Amino acid sequence: MVAPEQLSRVVSHALRHEPWVYELELDGEGWAPVDGLLTAVREQGPRWSDVDRDALVDMIESSAKRRHEIDGDRIRALYGHSVPGQVLKIEAEPPERLFHGTSPEAWEAIQCDGLRPMARQYVHLSADVSTAEQVGRRKASAPVILVVQARRAHEAGSRFWQGNDLVWLADHVPAICLSTD
Template sequence: MQLMNLLRITDNNTEVITINYQELSKEVSYALRHAPSEYGLILDENGWVDVQGFLEALRKKNKWTLVKLDDLICMIEASDKKRHEIVNNKIRALYGHSIVSQIKKEIAEPPEYLYHGTARRFIKSIKEKGLLSQERQYVHLSVDEETAYEVGKRRDQKPVILRIRAKLAFVNGVSFYKGNDKIWLSDSIKSDFIEF
């Protein structure tokens, strides 16, 4: 994502504004994943909020006074990682929530294998306890090793990539939820289903 110069034509004038979609995406993620109450928002059980109310909340932040629905749509389309969606005049973050109330997800059958990138210092704990959601609502899993590696690099320059026997875990009662095309979620994964 990048800076975008937009030409806006209003009734009385024409203006050029610059929107940094990466910064907007971070703000939207923060509001919808971690701090809706700071914006005066109440998410429904599936994480949705009215998009017009959300825009009003964003505009109260000095930096985003000119943000419009088209900007949110462009931000979502410009993103290489699908983090948000707008449907029926509502917006939500697809995954990554740390708020207290659980965002409900629909159980879905995962692919045979999923991957999780993690710091080397966590391996001992994962072998003992499995993968736990920690400060997030769900364990985040990737459909490919490359994505898992990039996620793991956030906490370790040489992360360990774990292969999760997702299909086997699923048939043994572990719930999985699709986050987006590259991200899957689970409540927890026992070490029995993890290849170290």
């Protein structure tokens, strides 16, 4: 049996990064057919043959971060896309402050250029410091935690979308709206 964390990695890869490898077609909002995803997952090898809709639901419900959602016969990743083109989201007014964890080296460049999506479709921002720290630790053992003046950035023209309860997305954040305190 495949652990939910392992299933989440495969599903994320299929829905966020390379759907064509799994012969999936995402619509404009990032949705793919559940049956198509299950077929692709089962083709990963014998140990994946028992993956079914219940396993997907369990994966979503047991995740510490809400990364995916199912609606009827379709499934999508909520954020983190690097696929060509942009997955459509509904814009939202951000809270006053958000957070972003990064490496000390990246912080040097960010101070000049602000936060940009780089290889992803959006800049990922955290709703709380602990989530930003968790993300930042993937980039450095002692990450820099940026305070994002999100409302100010929004008023300056940055666009924001809510990915889920813990993650916000932006098209960019100007350097003037960032600090480390």
